[in-house]
Amino acid sequence: MKPLTAGMMCILLAGITCQESNANTRPNDQGYYHIDTVYASGYLSRVSYQTHEIQPPSSERQDRFSILLENDNRVVLTTEHVFLDERNEPYWTKRHQCVIDEQSDFYPAAIELVYRQMEVKGFHVHFSVTAGQSCQSLENIEYRHDVTQVYFSCHNGHTYWGQSVYVVGNTELLGNWDPAKAVRLDSNYYPSWQKTTLVESGKDIEWKCIKREEQNPSAGIIWQPGANNYFFSDNASSQQAIF
The missing domain is CATH 2.60.40.10 (Immunoglobulins)
Known part of the structure; x- marks a missing residue:
């Protein structure tokens, strides 16, 4: 997988909680990490973030994401990654959130994502560490056809x-x-x-x-x-x- 050079990219596939995972995680002191492969509700999911050299031991992980339409018509994308210890209890959580407003070029795609989120197979969203709350892009959205x-x-x-x-x-x-x-x-x-x-x-x-x-x-x-x-x-x- 090629390293990311601008912000962070998250690729999510359908499934609110990953029930099993063989992922190798490498969080650093800022909370960024790289994860190789997880399975969510039977569908392959790859989630990748900007990485660093610090590599703590591997960990099981649960993923959750939500796509919400706020009262002011903004779309809020949230990802939450919970790392579990050997007793299967949470010991470290990283949460990312970004906002897409009506002025965004990809707002129509975000609205469709809100109403079809149960059918989502995958999408790419860029979170920027320098652009405040705004999502930098939303692309490559795939919906299940079955x-x-x-x-x-x-x-x-x-x-x-x-x-x-x-x-x-x-x-x-x-x-x-x-x-x-x-x-x-x-x-x-x-x-x-x-x-x-x-x-x-x-x-x-x-x-x-x-x-x-x-x-x-x-x-x-x-x-x-x-x-x-x-x-x-x-x-x-x-x-x-x-x-």
């Missing part, structure tokens, strides 16, 4: 303590009708439950809302009554049903 985002809503989902509402369906990403593999929705607007999740592209999707206990997937199961809900995944960005 999935698409759908916003699910299940209404009238009254539950008891420890029970939640889920979406389950006829595809792998929706659990193949197995309540234990169903996708849990959020209860921010209880008793309506919502969440954006990924489904397979180009598929005829059948699905239902279900209630089940969070800790015991086989307990407290209540299925949405009536026929299965149906849509073609490439033609729908939102779906809703009611108990």
Whole structure:
């Protein structure tokens, strides 16, 4: 991998948390480091920063990143890298953040990234150590073609303590009708439950809302009554049903 000469470059692939890593990390006293290879949710990710000669021992690492649209319409990119010790506990964290405003040439690409971030396969973003909060570039954005985002809503989902509402369906990403593999929705607007999740592209999707206990997937199961809900995944960005 060629060394970086201007600022820092971060190449991120899909996955909020890396569950396993064989990465060799070389942090220095300023917190910059180089990481070779990590795996995030099964997809290869390479993250590289400007490096120095100081090379502490290798470490396991977890990566997180977020892409947020602020109230003032700025897009904020944040990366957080947590290094774990031999007991698998955090011992060192490095966080980077930069902002893309509406005057930026790559603002339209950043807005698309916000709304399609679950489909992101990878992108390049430059953080500059001398340019304050502004991102220096956003380029080479790749989106996955095998999935698409759908916003699910299940209404009238009254539950008891420890029970939640889920979406389950006829595809792998929706659990193949197995309540234990169903996708849990959020209860921010209880008793309506919502969440954006990924489904397979180009598929005829059948699905239902279900209630089940969070800790015991086989307990407290209540299925949405009536026929299965149906849509073609490439033609729908939102779906809703009611108990």
